[in-house]
Structures are given as structure tokens and as C-alpha cells.
Amino acid sequence: MRISELSRRSGVSNATIKYYLREGLLPPGRATAATQAEYDETHLRRLRLIRALTGVRGLSVAAAKHVLDAIAECQTDTHRLLGIVFGIWPSDAGKPETNGDGPPQESPEADALIDAMGWSVSEYNPARQVIDQTLRTLRSLGIEYDWQALLPYADLAARTARHDLDRLQTVTDPLEKAEQAVLLTFLLEPALMALRRLAQEDESIVRYGEGPDTPQPGGPCPPGHE
């Protein structure tokens, strides 16, 4: 297909596709004339993955290129492929403190939790720092909280991960597996947190009463959403 059709089918503008070609995120098409090239389904799939990395979860173009290069190098090794994907961190409040290319920061509370769960986790997984950082933040705000309080959540996370991996098990193509892992890991996060909010509201009705129609908008206790 021509670049215009690639643009139409991917929803990515011509100019952005040309930018990705220049930066090496997208491999060149097959040249059919001095200023024309043909693109195929692999280009379309790769554009979707770039869009998922940069658009949906806000990675920089440089970070997305790093991930794509790593996926290309590791595509015959499913564990390493998934390790790359699970090690990507969105550029939001959950981002761990980093210190460049030095050794990873210590995370004694995550270490204790991982030991207690019997998990095998790379020392480079940035989720370790997020755990310790969260616990430090809670305590700085006067809330008594330590890694042992997270154990019931860790058990639920293990069950969540089994559902996640069950879903990926059905995908055989390595690039498609990486794409789905990115999409399902990143994109499901808001939905999983939304499910928690819904379940919290239901549980608060179970415990503290009143029907599902309260709080009423405009009443004395307005709903808190903006």
C-alpha cells in the first residue's frame, strides 16, 4: 500500500509516519520509484505498536525506539521479550526514582515482600522502587503502612498476572505477543483501577448502607467527580 493508505488505515498522519521513518522507528518501505514506496501489513502492525507506546502511555519517541529495538533483538525468547515489556514504565506518577545508568536503587521493603511471596524478579524491575517509594510516601503523610500490609494485595496481583499471561499464551507470533503484552499491561491499568473504584463504592454501600442512587447530584452531598 502507499503511505497515504497506511496513514488512513493506521490513523497516523503522513507527516508523523515520515518522522517515524526518519527516526528509524519504522523500517523503510519497498521503493517502487524515486519518491514512492510500498508498505505492507507489518508496517501497519508496527505503527499500531508505536502508537500504543507513545500515544496511549506517553513514552517519548526515543524510549519507544529503545523498546522496539529490544523487542526486535529478543523476539525468539519469550521470557526476555515479556521482561522488556513489563519493565517499561509509563511516564506518570508511578514512575520510580531513577539514577541514570548506575546500579538500581535499594528497595529493602520490595525485597522483603518478593521473598515472602517466593517470587523470582529481576533486580532491575523498576516496580521494586515503586513499592518502596509508595510506602515511604504513605508514612511521610502519617499513615502507618509497611510491606506486610501489601501482602494481601500481592496475592491478588499474582492472580491478576495469571489472567494476563493466560491471555498472551494464545498468541504465537513474537511481535504480536509483544504488542498485546504492551497493550494489555498498559491499557488495562486504568480499567483495573476503575474496577477497584466501582468495587469500593459497592463495598461501602454494603458496609455503610444507603441505596445505589445516592449521593444525588445537586443534593447536600454532591458527587465528587469533576
Added chain:
Amino acid sequence: MRISELSRRSGVSNATIKYYLREGLLPPGRATAATQAEYDETHLRRLRLIRALTGVRGLSVAAAKHVLDAIAECQTDTHRLLGIVFGIWPSDAGKPETNGDGPPQESPEADALIDAMGWSVSEYNPARQVIDQTLRTLRSLGIEYDWQALLPYADLAARTARHDLDRLQTVTDPLEKAEQAVLLTFLLEPALMALRRLAQEDESIVRYGEGPDTPQPGGPCPPGHE
């Protein structure tokens, strides 16, 4: 205490405290002279809550004031109080599409999920739109996914919510309960997602082999964290 001690103990600057006083987020202290006032522990606790709302999860000062006002009006009604807190949405990628003060957008897939779970949830809970938006996004990226695929996650979310509410059950003071609900709902989110990443890595080792020390940094398949 004087404003300087309030600043020292809260970690919030004098200038910011004065700004919160002007905007009505913080009630005035007890005047002891023309230009001096005494503050107490309730001011300190309220400052912590403001900091949690604005600093940690990025609400605007106006949105934080809206939440604080609503909490003040509803503090004798635990369910409504928690409804306000659970209805707050962080200003990040998880924010649902809104259409101002009009009726809430339709969310047929969330409705079906909530029905299937037997949950009681206000039609104003913004988490409904997040569910539908997530499913639309996944399908636009070529992934077959519907609300039924979320059911196992909904079951795990219900268990998560029970842990959350167990924790709040031990707090009796309404403002403190609201504060802890804000902190634990918002601040635990990155940690819960981090637990999922750790559990995913462990599960991928269980399924696809190799030891916990791979991928090695600098090897052919570098870890994907930035």
C-alpha cells in the same frame, strides 16, 4: 502554633499556606494580634489532606477545594463521604471523557459488567466511562476484548476493595477517614500496578523458564526500563 511551625511540621511553605488561607482551602487561625494567628492540629491534618489531593495526585486547587467542601458537608455520612473520595479521578491518562455538567455519558459495557457482578454503583461514578473507554481503545488497536473478559479482574477488584475498606473500618474520625481513603485509594494505585508487574515477571519465568537474573543489563536483550 504559629504559621512558621505549621510550615515546618507540614513541609508546606509559608507562602503556600497563605495562598490556601486566601483561597479558603484552609480555615483561618485564631487571631492573637493584628498580624498573627494561632493554628492547631486540625490545620495540620487539613494541610496534609490538601497536599495529598494537589501534590500527590495532581488535582487543581479548585478541584481540591470542591472535594474539601463536599467532605465537610458529608462528614457524618460515611457512605457519602467515601462516595466523594472514590469519585475523585486523578488528572492522568485514566481520566474519563467528560461532557461538563450534562448527564453522564452512556457506558453500556460497564453497565453490563456491573449487572453481572451484582454491584450497586452510582450512575455518576466516573469509573464507568473508564471501562467503556478502555474497551473501545483496545478494539481500535485490533485487540478483541469485551466486558466479559474483564469479569475475572472484577472479581479480584472486589477482593481488593474489601481489603481497602477493612483498613478504613478502624478509623473513626470522619475527616481522618476521608484523608486515609484519599491516600490509600490514590497512593496505593502505583503500588498495586507495581505488584502486578512483579507478579507478571514471576509468572513469565514460571511459564517460559530462565532464572531470575535474566535479562542481564548490557547483554543482547537489555532490560527495558529507562
